[in-house]
Amino acid sequence: MSAQCPECEGTIALAADILDGEIVPCPDCGAELEVVSLNPVVLELAPEVEEDWGE
Amino acid sequence: MLSVSIVGGSGYVGGELLRLLLGHPHVEVRQVTSERLAGQYVYSTHPNLRGRTELRYSPQSSLEPCDVLILALPHSSAAKNIEHYAGLGQAIIDCSADFRLRDPEAYSRWYGEKHPAPHWLERFVYGLPELYREQIRSTRYVSGVGCNATAINLALLPLVKAGLIDQTKPVVAEVKVGSSEAGAVANDGSHHAERSGVVRSFAPVGHRHTAEIMQAHGLENVHISITSVEMVRGALATCHVFTQGSVNERDLWRAYRAAAAEQPFLRIVHDRSGLHRHPEPKILAGSNYADIGWALDEATGRVVALCALDNLMKGAAGAAIQCLNLMHGFEETVGLEFTGLHPV
Secondary structure, eight states, X not given: OEEEOTTTOOEEEOXXXXXXXXXXXXXXXXXXXXXXEETXXXXXXXXXXXXXXXX | OEEEEEESOSSHHHHHHHHHHHTOTTEEEEEEEOSTTXXXXXXXXXXXXXXXXXXXXXXGGGOOOEEEEEEOOOTTHHHXXXXXXXHHEEEEEEOSSTTSOSOHHHHHHHHSSOOSOGGGGGGOEESOHHHHHHHHHTOSEEEOOOHHHHHHHHXXXXXXXXXXXXXXXXXXXXXXEOGGGGOSSOOGGGSHHHHTTOOEEEESSOOTTHHHHHHHHOOSSEEEEEEEOSOSSOEEEEEEEEBSSOOXXXXXXXXXXXXXXXXXXXXXXOOSSSSOOSOOGGGGTTOOOEEEEEEEETTTXXXXXXXXXXXXXXXXXHHHHHXXXXXXXXXXXXXXXXXXXXXX
């Protein structure tokens, strides 16, 4: 099973037993994505904690 | 086995060529020349090769015919003696700048002298497989690539291929480079007390590699600056480009994926999270990868196109071996599988 990253359009392989609400990373752009629907699978960008880059 | 000899093997590029060729399953290194070090073991100058080979440096006068002659000589030396070398090697890969430019006028303009063998220029293919793979497969003569030019050429490749660059505006590229770009011969500027810790603008304008970028991509309005920083290996190109029309992140992902497809040494690094969000030369030391990425300022249409590579590898010796593989029908990646070190 796979889904498309809503950020970069990369293909994300998903486990068959993926759960609603699970967070999956995009292998291409590194976005953290939340499974918001299972049938069909829909991914949305999950809120992420910004890192401090010295600013 | 393919017999390969290296002419001018005592420099850093020569050492990397030798390291790669000694591990190449289809190559036998026949001779390595150095006039100054003739008779000495090659590991006297390339200490990482101790135990890997008993080869000693030969003088050029003892060079024998071979399948491939790789020239790693100072600029203009290869061109002055190309007829002699062509009589010794069935194929030639010249790592210098002598045969990179197709136009002798451009050579004169950027190198300040007439080309010594202009009729040979059209016989050489520019050794950047990402642009000239098919031509490299079918030629006997390949030129090397400029390390800074390669970093910029690969940084710009996705945008050029996708036709996204507004060529009415200048393309400005800055390359941060390590000390090995200056070669193995010391000078006043490389004295540790002077070189250590520098952020040295050594070529803010007028760098010769500009000509290779103009030739490769057909860009006229391109300007480069080179800055030496505290690294031994590595180059990071940061190119400022303005796009035609509005462009978003997805457009750029499509352009970069299209450019990197079927390019075994191009990797897209454009991560939203983690420590390595953008290309970083540090982790590429010793590898033939070129990592490409970007940042987009949607409000102004400015794309900052990035490319990191090891100047001695993808910027010189690694590219040469990649070309050797293509010229002889080997798997393009053979002998170039090392992935770099982390941490380093």
